[in-house]
Amino acid sequence: xxxxxxxxxxxxxxxxxxxxxxxxxxxxxxxxxxxxxxxxxxxxxxxxxxxxxxxxxxxxxxxxxxxxxxxxxxxxxxxxxxxxxxxxxxxxxxxxxxxxxxxxxxxxxxxxxxxxxxxxxxxxxxxxxxxxxxxxxxxxxxxxxxxxxxxxxxxxxxxxxxxxxxxxxxxxxxxxxxxxxxxxxxxxxxxxxxxxxxxxxxxxxxxxxxxxxxxxxxxxxxxxxxxxxxxxxxxxxxxxxxxxxxxxxxxxxxxxxxxxxxxxxxxxxxxxxxxxxxxxxxxxxxxxxxxxxxxxxxxxxxxxxxxxxxxxxxxxxxxxxxxxxxxxxxxxxxxxxxxxxxxxxxxxxxxxxxxxxxxxxxxxxxxxxxxxxxxxxxxxxxxxxxxxxxxxxxxxxxxxxxxxxxxxxxxxxxxxxxxxxxxxxxxxxxxxxxxxxxxxxxxxxxxxxxxxxxxxxxxxxxxxxxxxxxxxxxxxxxxxxxxxxxxxxxxxxxxxxxxxxxxxxxxxxxxxxxxxxxxxxxxxxxxxxxxxxxxxxxxxxxxxxxxxxxxxxxxxxxxxxxxxxxxxxxxxxxxxxxxxxxxxxxxxxxxxxxxxxxxxxxxxxxxxxxxxxxxxxxxxxxxxxxxxxxxxxxxxxxxxxxxxxxxxxxxxxxxxxxxxxxxxx
Amino acid sequence: xxxxxxxxxxxxxxxxxxxxxxxxxxxxxxxxxxxxxxxxxxxxxxxxxxxxxxxxxxxxxxxxxxxxxxxxxxxxxxxxxxxxxxxxxxxxxxxxxxxxxxxxxxxxxxxxxxxxxxxxxxxxxxxxxxxxxxxxxxxxxxxxxxxxxxxxxx
Numbered sequence: 001x002x003x004x005x006x007x008x009x010x011x012x013x014x015x016x017x018x019x020x021x022x023x024x025x026x027x028x029x030x031x032x033x034x035x036x037x038x039x040x041x042x043x044x045x046x047x048x049x050x051x052x053x054x055x056x057x058x059x060x061x062x063x064x065x066x067x068x069x070x071x072x073x074x075x076x077x078x079x080x081x082x083x084x085x086x087x088x089x090x091x092x093x094x095x096x097x098x099x100x101x102x103x104x105x106x107x108x109x110x111x112x113x114x115x116x117x118x119x120x121x122x123x124x125x126x127x128x129x130x131x132x133x134x135x136x137x138x139x140x141x142x143x144x145x146x147x148x149x150x151x152x153x154x155x156x157x158x159x160x161x162x163x164x165x166x167x168x169x170x171x172x173x174x175x176x177x178x179x180x181x182x183x184x185x186x187x188x189x190x191x192x193x194x195x196x197x198x199x200x201x202x203x204x205x206x207x208x209x210x211x212x213x214x215x216x217x218x219x220x221x222x223x224x225x226x227x228x229x230x231x232x233x234x235x236x237x238x239x240x241x242x243x244x245x246x247x248x249x250x251x252x253x254x255x256x257x258x259x260x261x262x263x264x265x266x267x268x269x270x271x272x273x274x275x276x277x278x279x280x281x282x283x284x285x286x287x288x289x290x291x292x293x294x295x296x297x298x299x300x301x302x303x304x305x306x307x308x309x310x311x312x313x314x315x316x317x318x319x320x321x322x323x324x325x326x327x328x329x330x331x332x333x334x335x336x337x338x339x340x341x342x343x344x345x346x347x348x349x350x351x352x353x354x355x356x357x358x359x360x361x362x363x364x365x366x367x368x369x370x371x372x373x374x375x376x377x378x379x380x381x382x383x384x385x386x387x388x389x390x391x392x393x394x395x396x397x398x399x400x401x402x403x404x405x406x407x408x409x410x411x412x413x414x415x416x417x418x419x420x421x422x423x424x425x426x427x428x429x430x431x432x433x434x435x436x437x438x439x440x441x442x443x444x445x446x447x448x449x450x451x452x453x454x455x456x457x458x459x460x461x462x463x464x465x466x467x468x469x470x471x472x473x474x475x476x477x478x479x480x481x482x483x484x485x486x487x488x489x490x491x492x493x494x495x496x497x498x499x500x501x502x503x504x505x506x507x508x509x510x511x512x513x514x515x516x517x518x519x520x521x522x523x524x525x526x527x528x529x530x531x532x533x534x535x536x537x538x539x540x541x542x543x544x545x546x547x548x549x550x551x552x553x554x555x556x557x558x559x560x561x562x563x564x565x566x567x568x569x570x571x572x573x574x575x576x577x578x579x580x581x582x583x584x585x586x587x588x589x590x591x592x593x594x595x596x597x598x599x600x601x602x603x604x605x606x607x608x609x610x611x612x613x614x615x616x617x618x619x620x621x622x623x624x625x626x627x628x629x630x631x632x633x634x635x636x637x638x639x640x641x642x643x644x645x646x647x648x649x650x651x652x653x654x655x656x657x658x659x660x661x662x663x664x665x
Numbered sequence: 666x667x668x669x670x671x672x673x674x675x676x677x678x679x680x681x682x683x684x685x686x687x688x689x690x691x692x693x694x695x696x697x698x699x700x701x702x703x704x705x706x707x708x709x710x711x712x713x714x715x716x717x718x719x720x721x722x723x724x725x726x727x728x729x730x731x732x733x734x735x736x737x738x739x740x741x742x743x744x745x746x747x748x749x750x751x752x753x754x755x756x757x758x759x760x761x762x763x764x765x766x767x768x769x770x771x772x773x774x775x776x777x778x779x780x781x782x783x784x785x786x787x788x789x790x791x792x793x794x795x796x797x798x799x800x801x802x803x804x805x806x807x808x809x810x811x812x813x814x815x816x817x818x819x
Contacts, residue, residue, distance in 0.1 A: 242715045344790055356782055364775040371771045381767065384709045386717065386760025393775045523688045601687070610688055 003068055006056025007147035010097075013049035013104070014141060016042045017133040020107075025127035028120040028196075036119055039126035040111040046133070047108035050101045057097060057146050058088050067153035070094060070146045076159035076578050078549045086169040087160045092294065092310075093146035095173060099290070100136050102174075102181040106210075107133065110185065117206060124192035125185075132184055135317045143310045159549065159578035168228035176221030176248060180286040182214025183251060186258060187283030190276045191325060194332040204266035204275065209637055211262060211279075215255045216633035222248050223626035231586055236597045236614055238513070238622055241390040246369040247289030250362055254282035257358035260351045268413060269339025270348055274355070276336070280325040284318075285362070291318045292369075346416040350408035357401040364393050402456050402507065406463020409496055410470065424470035428462035453511040460504030468497050495636025499629045506625025509593070512618025525608045533615035535596055536560045542609065550574045552585070555600045555609055559589060566591070571600045593618045685720055687727065692734055701734050704743055708733070708750060709760050717760055 020042040027035025060068045061084045064077045074091045075084055083090075089098040107129045114122045140146070189207045193199045225248070230238045239245065258278040264271045295311030342348035368385045376382055406428065410421035422429070435458045439451035469475075471493070472485035520532045524539040531537075540556035552574040559567040571587030587598040594617045601610030686705075692698040705719035710726040718726040718733075729750070736746045750758050762768045803811065 237720065240715065349790075352786060356779075356786060360775060360779045360782055363778045367771060367774045371768075375767065379767070382755070382757040383762045383768065384715075384757055384760050385762055385771065386707075386709060386715065388707055388761035389771075392761070393772075397775070397779070521686050521688050521691060601685075612685070 002056050003060050003065065003147050003149070006053045006060075007145070009049040009056075010053040010137070010141060010147070013046050013053065013100075014134065014137040016046040016049065017130045017137055020046065020130035021127050021134050023127075024123035024130075028123040028127075031120075033119065036123035039123050039130075043104075043107040043111035043126055043129070047101075047104040050097075050104040054088075054097055054101045057094060058085060060147075061085065061088050064157065066155070066157055067149050068146075069148045069150050072150060072154055072157050074160050075157040076549055077156060079160065079165070080548055082167070082170060083160060083165045087164075089173050090160050090164045090169050093140070093144045095177075096136070096140050096144050096294070097146055098174065099177055099181060100133060100140060102177050103129070103133050103136065103184060106182060106185050110188075118202075120196060121189075121192055121198075121203075124195055125188045128188040128191045128195075129184065132188070132321065135320065139310075139313050139317065143313050157578075159576060162550065162574065162576040162579065162581045162583045163232060165549075165576075166228065166232055168224065168232065172221060172224045172228055174221075175217050175224055179214050179216075179218025179221050179255075180248070180251060180289065182210065182217055183255060183279075183283045183286050185210040185214070186255075186279040187321075187325065190279035191328060193276060194328045197332055197335050199272050199276065199336050201266050201269050204262045207275075207279065208259065208262040208266060211255060211258050211282075212633050212637055215252070215259055216630045216637070218248070218252045218255060219626055219630045219633065222252055223623050223630075227623050230619075231588065232583070236586065236599065236616060236619075238619070241368075241387045243369050244293055246365050247292045250365050250369070251282055251285040251289060253358050253362040253365065254278060254285050257355045257362070258282050260354045260358075264348050264351050268342065268348055270342060271352070271355075272339065273333050273336050276333070277329060278355075278359075280322075280329060281362075284322040284325065285366075287318050287321060291315060340414070342413070343415040345411065345418055347408065347411045347413045349416070350404065350411050353404055354401065354408065357397055357404075361394055361397045361401075364397065365390070368393070399456065402460050402503070405460055405500055405503065406466060409467045409500070425463050425466040428459060428466045431462055432456070432459040447515075450511065450515040453515070454508070457504050457508035457511055460507060461501055462504075464497050464500035464504060467500075468493060491639040492636045495632045495634075495639065497632070498635060499632030502625045502628030502630075502632060504625070505621050505628055509618045509621025509623075509625055512594075512621065513616045516617045518615040520613045521610075522613075523604055523608045523610050525606075530611075530613055532596075532613045534561065535566075535615060537596075537598070537613050539609065539611070542603065545572070547574070549578065550576045553603070555587075555598075555611070557587065557598055559596060561591075567596070569596075569598050571598045573600055590620060593620045593624070595619050685722060685726075686730060690727070690730055690734065692738065697734070697737050700743060701730070701737055704733055704737075704746055705730055707747070707760050709758050711754060711758060 020039055023035045023042075024039035027033070027038070057070070059065075060071050061075055062081070064071065064075060064084070066072050066075075070091060070093050074094075075087050079087065087094075089095040107126065110117075110122065110125055110129065114125070117125070186207055189203065189210070193203055222245075225245070226238045229240070230236055258275065261271045261275045261278055265275045291311075291314045295314050340348070368389055372383050372385050406425055407418070407421050410416075410424050411418070432455045436451050436455035439447065439454050443450065468486070468489060471489065472482045518533040520530055522530055524530060524537075526539055526541040529536050529538045536559065538558045538560065540558055542553050542555050545552050545554050552572040554570050554572040557569045557571070558565055559569060567589035569587035569589055572585045574583045574585060575581070576583070584599060587600075589596045594615065597614040597616055599612040599614075601612065603609050686702070692701060702719060706717045708718045708729060710716045710718045710721035710723055710729070712723050712725050713721045716726070718729045733746055733750075736749060741749070747759065751763075756763055762771065764772050
């Protein structure tokens with residue numbers, strides 16, 4: 001009964017979305033306040049219905065209702081409760097339901113927190129948001145119904161893919177979807193602005209926090225996915241340039257560009273047309289990502305089920321929204337006028353460089369991801385575009401971006417002075433050059449690539465700090481004054497500093513693990529000790545263990561440094577009988593920012609164990625860096641300026657956090 | 666206990682593929698092995714989803730890893746090994762696609778986009794500066810905006 005209710009309210013949500021896609025839009029055209037207001041109501045109730053629907057499916061999973069096909073295919077009565085719940089979105093149908101739930105959440109967010117928006121803009125935004133919702137609800141109801149029953153219910157389910165039975169599934173997809181779908185708001189705003197033919201700084205002021213919120217989630221989601229792959233897939237890789245990863249990386253790059261161009265638009269009314277285009281592109285890339293992953297064009301651990309009918313449906317959605325978006329842009333863009341002029345060397349100029357390089361990087365990743373598909377479609381020839389291609393093309397684009405990054409915030413708006421800017425960061429530049437020299441002295445001139453990369457990381461980190469230091473006149477005015485200025489720095493300045501600093505931290509982690517990793521592949525017998533980068537790994541033997549829905553062999557290792565025991569690690573190999581599927585649970589131990597990593601392999605006939613042992617220097621900085629970047633985004637979201645448009649709400653003790661920041665249901 | 670361990674081994678051995686590079690594959694000569702690893706990262710495991718043979722657990726990947734090492738020991742250059750694999754499996758085996766007419770757009774696309782975009786931006790900047798020319802008197806609307814900006818502060 002509850003399952004049918006879930007299905008029923010899903011259809012009701014569709015009906016409401018259809019209403020919302022027409023009436024507020026019509027109201028905005030005919031200036032009828034009543035029609036425009038309907039959007040608030042439908043968005044709220046729609047979100048309520050979607051929540052009930054999602055809760056109904058979750059309920060079916062929690063009670064292991066094996067009369068529901070989706071539960072049969074993806075759950076098991078003995079699965080731990082956490083994975084029963086996360087299993088709801090660990091499959092195609094459920095993950096699409098999560099997708100529209102979040103879409104509904106953002107739509108409702110506009111209704112709730114958009115009180116200070118111009119009425120017609122709000123109505124149009126809600127309608128555009130509803131167009132997207134209608135398309136995806138139709139997709140779910142017509143091709144991917146999660147509530148489908150089976151005629152004769154089996155006694156037991158087929159269990160969830162064991163790789164997905166991990167805390168990562170609880171975190172990675174919801175965060176990623178909050179990011180993906182959050183960009184729908186930027187899209188809806190862009191389309192609404194094009195429909196109205198009006199675009200001003202207030203628009204950017206509104207779009208920026210939503211984009212920023214989506215960006216924070218996307219950053220966290222991607223980095224969580226990377227960390228998950230690192231510890232679960234078994235050999236400690238953290239980025240593979242896999243098409244599915246690229247599918248999430250492209251919207252991130254575009255959203256990063258959008259964040260920066262929206263700043264220019266908000267402050268100086270320049271780059272208007274470009275910002276609107278970027279907003280359309282960013283969400284288009286989200287849709288493209290959804291298509292690539294959900295259609296089965298790409299096969300990977302993410303493509304839960306592949307079905308040509310679904311692929312075609314999503315392709316239609318894709319063409320409709322991307323094509324429609326660009327067509328509307330082509331028709332209306334000429335009516336928008338760009339404001340503020342600026343000299344090439346200025347804050348605006350620096351942000352243009354940022355956008356230029358990020359856009360070209362996005363195009364590069366897009367080209368590399370789609371090229372094999374397109375080539376095969378047209379010529380039938382198959383080629384592979386793998387990590388070597390991306391390292392060769394994407395890498396070089398990042399170097400100028402990273403070198404320019406600390407300078408941007410130091411340039412004045414409108415007309416900047418590069419010499420003055422450099423004067424403020426000379427110490428950071430000097431420190432980076434010293435770093436370069438030290439690395440060269442330590443590792444020889446052959447290691448110049450590593451040396452340059454480390455120096456760039458140092459430059460980005462120190463340069464990020466240089467900006468607020470220069471702003472508060474550190475070292476050149478009394479400490480009291482400096483401290484006071486430091487406290488009074490706007491949050492958005494702190495956000496910039498943190499985010500930029502995080503980029504440097506991440507780069508340092510990437511360089512550390514790529515350039516200085518140690519690896520040993522060997523067969524060990526109980527009592528054997530293997531040395532990796534000065535750490536002694538002693539193999540203690542193996543023992544069997546039975547988990548709730550798996551059996552495993554645990555390999556015991558004692559790790560010593562200079563004779564002292566620093567860790568006992570227990571990596572294991574598991575087998576999940578329901579699917580007869582093996583997984584490797586790596587063992588790892590953190591030393592400072594580095595990690596020791598054990599990946600157990602096959603037992604040999606004579607009681608030995610094949611094992612890969614790693615020392616991964618600074619690897620944790622990759623994810624610490626992305627966390628700092630996200631924190632920067634969060635801090636920036638709390639800036640007073642983002643609430644200036646809502647003075648009445650500020651007085652009413654409004655939440656400092658814009659609506660997008662609330663946790664999902 | 667021992668019997669349980671043994672039966673679990675059996676179960677695992679049945680379903681478990683070998684794990685990436687195996688100790689028995691590793692060459693004694695560290696320089697050759699280093700080359701083999703670097704080469705392996707450039708070769709696609711043909712039956713896998715976007716994995717190099719260096720990372721893959723598949724049997725085919727193991728066969729190819731051993732093949733690569735055999736060729737290197739026999740004195741082949743890196744390019745010889747790649748040529749040999751391409752002759753056998755086609756360009757699909759290369760994770761770094763070759764530069765030819767078919768892939769020209771792929772390889773030169775990013776640079777072309779960069780050049781075009783940069784040119785576009787520079788032209789726009791120049792045009793805008795010539796259009797605006799010398800600073801003109803503020804219009805009423807601009808004056809209002811200045812006042813508004815000053816009020817907002819920052």
